Amino acid sequence: MKIDTVNWKILSCLQHNARQSNTDIAKQVGITSPAVAERIRKLEDAGIIEGYHAKVSHFETGHQLKAIITLRAFMGRLKPFIEKVTSFNEVVNCYRITGNENIVMEVVLNNQKHLEKFIDQLITYGETRTHIVLSNIVENNPMVKRIGM
Structure with a gap:
């Protein structure tokens, strides 16, 4: 499916x-409401729109820490970890x-x-490295048409 300027908007x-x-x-886009509904349906059907989600605050739900953890899997432990x-x-x-x-x-x-x-x-799967997140600088940055695409 082609993503034209209206679809990007x-x-x-x-x-x-x-x-x-x-x-x-x-x-905002400059077309009719039924046309918007039809375009959204087509974007969903094409898999461009994958879903709609509620953003939930980890902090307000009692999770005081957010971290980024990397894992370097031991030989033969990557597949069991993925499962x-x-x-x-x-x-x-x-x-x-x-x-x-x-x-x-x-x-x-x-x-x-x-x-x-x-x-x-x-650590039963591999070596870990942990980074505590202090704050979010960029989060859920919207997809936009990239130059050169």
Whole structure:
């Protein structure tokens, strides 16, 4: 599916506020509300729009720590880790990456003791490196049409 200028404008509107009405989007984009609804449906059907999510504050839900943890898997332990990681409630995002480490995870934890117990579970799979997040500089930066695309 081709993403034209109007579709990029619709995507921009939805990324800034996915709960706004088609009428509000139509006013911003300059087309009718039914046309917005149809374009959104096509963007969803094409898999360009993957879903809509509520952003939940980890801090307000009692998770005092956010950390980035990398894992360098021991020989033969990467596949078992990949199978296990989905069961860890602490893991918000997990990526398999290139480089010296195999995995990078974003995790939320209640406190330092929780972090220690979580790392104890991870070290059976490999070497870990933990970075405590102090603040978010860029978060959920909207996709926009990139120059040269």
